[in-house]
Amino acid sequence: MTDPAASGSAPGSAPGAGLSERLTALFWRRPGLLVALLITPPLLWLGVVYIGSLAALLWQSFYSIDEFSGAIVKEFTLKTYAELGLQQNIDIIVRTVLMAAAVTVASVILAFPIAFFAARYARGRWKAFFYLGIMLPLWSSYLVKVYAWKLILAKEGIVTWAANGIGAGPLLDGVLALPVIGGGSLSTSYIGTFLVFVYVWLPYMILPMQAALERVPTSMIEASADLGAGGLRTLRSVILPLAAPGIIAGSIFTFSLTLGDYIIPQIIGSSRYFIGQAVYSLQGTAGNVPLAAAFAVIPIVIMLVYLTIARRMGAFDAL
Amino acid sequence: MTPAVEFSHVSRLFGTVRAVDDVSLTIPEGEFFAMLGPSGSGKTTCLRLISGFELPTGGEIRIFGAPSGDVPPNQRQVNTVFQDYALFPHMSVRDNVAYGPMVKGVPKAKRHALAEEMLALVHLDGFGDRKPAQLSGGQRQRVALARALVNQPRVLLLDEPLGALDLKLREAMQDELKSLQQRLGITFVFVTHDQGEALSMADRVAVFDQGRIIQVGSPSEIYERPATRFVADFVGSSNVLSPAEARALGGADRWASLRPEAIRLLLPHDPAARLSGRVTTVRYLGAGTRIGIEVEGRPARELAVLIPAGQPVPAPGTMVALGWADPALHPMEAAE
Structure with a gap:
């Protein structure tokens, strides 16, 4: 393990064997020891830093805030959770979940053809081009991309200019005049928020989807056709069920990243809050850490519910 | 009667590689037809041309008389x-077998009954609820067979279906496939690189090499009267003699094949002896022993001899004499 050249030497080999040989022999006799050594640091990280902070978060959400002094009352109460039930907070949660769902569905629809092409047809140069094309946007700063989109979607931006240029200006105005999702311009509407979310998270959908589609054996697709199935039937009965774990993995990314993001809706969109923004302002300027914690628990609960439903529907049967 | 499958001058090129090169063949309905050849000889591509997963770059394929050029795989009656069974891992065995009827819109109760019937045919009654991963290799093979047969194909294509099974199971499945084919009367086209499998199961065998069919005939024709050196060597690894060697041994002035089992070991001064030589290698095969003999004289060469089990086997280095009946030295048609 420590030295490839030494891995062939057996225990009881020549006396005076080096440290690496002795270690190799030790690990060979006690395979559990190596596994323990490899897995302890990440387990500690996961246990203390990750699970620990999650537990602290959950703990804080059961505290409450004294309405007069603004001080945190460190006593167990469900009062904070009751506050989540206020109409303005419910609105934030529903808005965020709907946006995350819409972004996820759009990502699945956009990502599937790209991932399918990359997994089943792209070879050599095309494959390299695919990876570069998917990864390249991830190399630049998230903030730069979001501000770039603000300019693209602004009233004086290229989208409005292009729409007017091809005579689709009225169409754009019509879309922006729609209630709720419309607004003064794309960059100050939910449509704009949605477009940028889809752009920013799309690679996280394509990559796991492509990996899952690549694992579907060609012979299985051929077998489906051989048994009389047309393309759509094969897609529905063979390809999608077999690629489901990858699609679910991608949707975990797009869904939970949208649920938790507080920068994109801050820069692009109407001024109405998403969960991430609520958490940010509650724990910052408002100093209401318990309510911020209770808000932060919501995405976790939603993801658990989502995964449970996916599991019930057999999305992981092909794993 | 219209033949089940007919190739006329069919070619399939991959870039500049001629995977299938000007193949013409006719498979009558109800025949058990084997395509035999080493890997890369074009036999699997021929099978995929029949199923429609490959399209010919030249020539025409007719299935029951109808040109298949424009028919996609899902509309072919094959x-x-x-080879890897390609069972759907997320479906139960029953749903796998019922897949074809489901696609055709057969109601659930009916298609499940059909699936059970087919599973019974391949001796897998009661396995319907399992997932393919819970089956052994032989059982998966049977499910794949049932899943194909439930559609009542007029031609069943089998791509090295027994390759992944162990010897015992393979022999049992050979018998079973053969009797199934005779009972159902369906045309079977069977691709294999195993000459024993082809000879024991098929009504006719086509021997492939480098994209071409070298010889088509009944198993006994292929084995006893190989057309070329390649067939003689690939089917039953015969001793191939050059025209000069054949002439020296009293044969015609052509390439000739001399089967190892046709050669008998004789006492050194037996008048029937045609050659003598020294034993070099001895390879025990169970049902017999294959020995290599370095023949004396010019040009010096090795001959393989198969000694049936129960007969004495000479030790390496022993001098022996060899004899055979005249017809055993079979002159081949092809010049090369």
């Missing part, structure tokens, strides 16, 4: 048993 079904395939894939």
Whole structure:
């Protein structure tokens, strides 16, 4: 393990064997020891830093805030959770979940053809081009991309200019005049928020989807056709069920990243809050850490519910 | 009667590689037809041309008289048993077998009954609820067979279906496939690189090499009267003699084949002896022993001799004499 050249030497080999040989022999006799050594640091990280902070978060959400002094009352109460039930907070949660769902569905629809092409047809140069094309946007700063989109979607931006240029200006105005999702311009509407979310998270959908589609054996697709199935039937009965774990993995990314993001809706969109923004302002300027914690628990609960439903529907049967 | 499958001058090129090169063949309905050849000889591509997963770059394929050029795989009356079985891992065995009827819109109760019937045919009654991963290799093979047969194909294509099974199971499945084919009367096209499998199961065998069919005939024709050196060597690894050697041994002035089992070991001064030589290698095969003999004289060469079990086997280094009946030295048609 420590030295490839030494891995062939057996225990009881020549006396005076080096440290690496002795270690190799030790690990060979006690395979559990190596596994323990490899897995302890990440387990500690996961246990203390990750699970620990999650537990602290959950703990804080059961505290409450004294309405007069603004001080945190460190006593167990469900009062904070009751506050989540206020109409303005419910609105934030529903808005965020709907946006995350819409972004996820759009990502699945956009990502599937790209991932399918990359997994089943792209070879050599095309494959390299695919990876570069998917990864390249991830190399630049998230903030730069979001501000770039603000300019693209602004009233004086290229989208409005292009729409007017091809005579689709009225169409754009019509879309922006729609209630709720419309607004003064794309960059100050939910449509704009949605477009940028889809752009920013799309690679996280394509990559796991492509990996899952690549694992579907060609012979299985051929077998489906051989048994009389047309393309759509094969897609529905063979390809999608077999690629489901990858699609679910991608949707975990797009869904939970949208649920938790507080920068994109801050820069692009109407001024109405998403969960991430609520958490940010509650724990910052408002100093209401318990309510911020209770808000932060919501995405976790939603993801658990989502995964449970996916599991019930057999999305992981092909794993 | 219209033949089940007919190739006329069919070619399939991959870039500049001629995977299938000007193949013409006719498979009558109800025949058990084997395509035999080493890997890369074009036999699997031929099978995929029949199923429609490959399209010919030249020539025409007719299935029951109808040109197949524009017919996609899902509309062909042929079904395939894939080499890796290609069972759907997320479906139960029953749903796998019922897949074809489901696609055709057969109601659930009816198609499940059909699936059970087919599972019984391949001796897998009661396995319907399992997932493919819970079956052994032989059982998966049977499921793949049932899944293809449930569609009542007029031609069943089998792509090395027994390759992944162990010897005992393979022999049992050979018998079973043969009797199934005779009972159902369906045309079977069977691809294999195993000459024993082809000879024991098929009504006719086509021997492939480098994209071409070298010889088509009944198993006994292929084995006893190989057309070329390649067939003689590939089917039953015969001793191939050059025209000069054949002439020296009293044969015609052509390439000739001399089967190892046709050669008898004689006492050194037996008048029937045609050659003598020294034993170099001895390879025990169970049902017999294959020995290599370095023949004396010019040009010096090795001959393989198969000694049936129960007969004495000479030790390496022993001098022996060899004899055979005249017809055993078979002159081949092809010049090369």
